[in-house]
Amino acid sequence: xxxxxxxxxxxxxxxxxxxxxxxxxxxxxxxxxxxxxxxxxxxxxxxxxxxxxxxxxxxxxxxxxxxxxxxxxxxxxxxxxxxxxxxxxxxxxxxxxxxxxxxxxxxxxxxxxxxxxxxxxxxxxxxxxxxxxxxxxxxxxxxxxxxxxxxxxxxxxxxxxxxxxxxxxxxxxxxxxxxxxxxxxxxxxxxxxxxxxxxxxxxxxxxxxxxxxxxxxxxxxxxxxxxxxxxxxxxxxxxxxx
Amino acid sequence: xxxxxxxxxxxxxxxxxxxxxxxxxxxxxxxxxxxxxxxxxxxxxxxxxxxxxxxxxxxxxxxxxxxxxxxxxxxxxxxxxxxxxxxxxxxxxxxxxxxxxxxxxxxxxxxxxxxxxxxxxxxxxxxxxxxxxxxxxxxxxxxxxxxxxxxxxxxxxxxxxxxxxxxxxxxxxxxxxxxxxxxxxxxxxxxxxxxxxxxxxxxxxxxxxxxxxxxxxxx
Numbered sequence: 001x002x003x004x005x006x007x008x009x010x011x012x013x014x015x016x017x018x019x020x021x022x023x024x025x026x027x028x029x030x031x032x033x034x035x036x037x038x039x040x041x042x043x044x045x046x047x048x049x050x051x052x053x054x055x056x057x058x059x060x061x062x063x064x065x066x067x068x069x070x071x072x073x074x075x076x077x078x079x080x081x082x083x084x085x086x087x088x089x090x091x092x093x094x095x096x097x098x099x100x101x102x103x104x105x106x107x108x109x110x111x112x113x114x115x116x117x118x119x120x121x122x123x124x125x126x127x128x129x130x131x132x133x134x135x136x137x138x139x140x141x142x143x144x145x146x147x148x149x150x151x152x153x154x155x156x157x158x159x160x161x162x163x164x165x166x167x168x169x170x171x172x173x174x175x176x177x178x179x180x181x182x183x184x185x186x187x188x189x190x191x192x193x194x195x196x197x198x199x200x201x202x203x204x205x206x207x208x209x210x211x212x213x214x215x216x217x218x219x220x221x222x223x224x225x226x227x228x229x230x231x232x233x234x235x236x237x238x239x240x241x242x
Numbered sequence: 243x244x245x246x247x248x249x250x251x252x253x254x255x256x257x258x259x260x261x262x263x264x265x266x267x268x269x270x271x272x273x274x275x276x277x278x279x280x281x282x283x284x285x286x287x288x289x290x291x292x293x294x295x296x297x298x299x300x301x302x303x304x305x306x307x308x309x310x311x312x313x314x315x316x317x318x319x320x321x322x323x324x325x326x327x328x329x330x331x332x333x334x335x336x337x338x339x340x341x342x343x344x345x346x347x348x349x350x351x352x353x354x355x356x357x358x359x360x361x362x363x364x365x366x367x368x369x370x371x372x373x374x375x376x377x378x379x380x381x382x383x384x385x386x387x388x389x390x391x392x393x394x395x396x397x398x399x400x401x402x403x404x405x406x407x408x409x410x411x412x413x414x415x416x417x418x419x420x421x422x423x424x425x426x427x428x429x430x431x432x433x434x435x436x437x438x439x440x441x442x443x444x445x446x447x448x449x450x451x452x453x454x455x456x457x458x459x460x461x
Contacts, residue, residue, distance in 0.1 A: 052368065084369075085368040091362060091365035094461055095384060105369035109371075154369070157369055157370055
């Protein structure tokens with residue numbers, strides 16, 4: 001049984017199937033890249049994993065534990081903090097410094113003593129290369145720095161699976177590179193990640209699995225070699241030609 | 243004469259200031275409660291609260307003062323809720339002002355809360371924060387920064403609205419100044435009240451401006 005298993009996930013908005021019959025699995029320590037045209041359900045899928053949307057159908061299982069099962073009554077779901085999410089637009093808390101952004105949620109969740117959480121936050125901030133900006137406010141940072149701070153903030157809650165929703169779409173090529181480098185670093189640490197991205201070079205070279213979402217479901221799934229080297233559907237061939 | 247006038251005006255200003263302070267103390271928290279009521283997803287409550295805001299904002303404060311002060315006595319036999327003295331009149335005036343200003347404040351709060359980007363709430367949620375943690379630790383300060391300018395406007399208006407309380411015979415600043423026309427045939431004491439209002443609203447503007455500057459470090 002795989003580390004992360006998603007079976008038959010579906011989500012409707014106003015009578016339209018935005019997602020349907022999404023089956024995906026991922027081993028621990030792997031990166032899954034989600035590619036595909038805009039509006040085909042990639043973001044909705046990540047929002048379902050993070051319970052920003054409640055799926056209408058399907059099962060989410062992590063490490064053998066069922067986190068979500070649409071057939072269970074409401075309120076009987078195990079809303080454990082299993083996933084983390086890094087947004088396209090960062091969404092840092094503007095009134096807090098980088099350090100405060102990183103420590104806020106773990107402090108409220110009482111994840112440890114103040115000193116221990118501070119230390120851990122500084123370690124994470126160092127990891128994303130922002131030590132000299134730890135006491136800076138978000139509006140003084142570049143987009144790339146803000147996104148790296150947001151990654152440190154998400155890591156502070158120790159998610160089992162970290163999700164990225166087009167983490168570089170708001171950035172220019174240079175800043176894109178520094179954010180992607182952080183994601184590569186996390187891969188080397190063995191973190192399990194799901195990345196929605198339009199950076200095809202990154203998806204090809206850094207991910208273990210690639211899923212092509214089309215028409216609200218997984219149209220192709222495989223290794224980067226399979227998906228990029230030998231696309232089976234016309235939709236993927238057309239998407240890759242662009 | 244000047245001494246006599248100044249003493250009278252200071253006494254009137256004391257009454258105005260009292261009403262000003264009671265109104266802020268009551269209306270700032272009550273406005274937040276009303277704002278939450280008008281944003282609730284429970285339709286009946288939302289409708290009722292929005293109806294209240296409509297009535298209060300749609301009728302003159304002076305009329306509301308009269309209704310609140312005389313209403314109970316007219317409706318119920320021996321229903322003189324407020325008592326006859328100055329304390330009772332001040333309590334009635336404060337009640338009317340609090341309800342009136344809370345409704346205006348509630349709309350400012352609502353605008354402020356709704357203007358905080360949705361991403362802030364979602365970021366809090368994916369970090370495992372509860373609804374109240376998100377409100378108090380993430381949204382509140384951003385709301386506060388956004389509502390400060392319109393709130394300052396309302397507070398300055400309140401300084402001058404206190405003179406409406408004379409309609410239920412509260413001896414506030416304007417009333418105190420005007421009294422010299424009848425008693426001594428003098429107009430300048432009334433004009434002098436303008437200086438009191440100007441100085442007080444000037445002080446408030448300065449304080450509000452300082453607070454806005456203090457919050458300038460984030461956007």
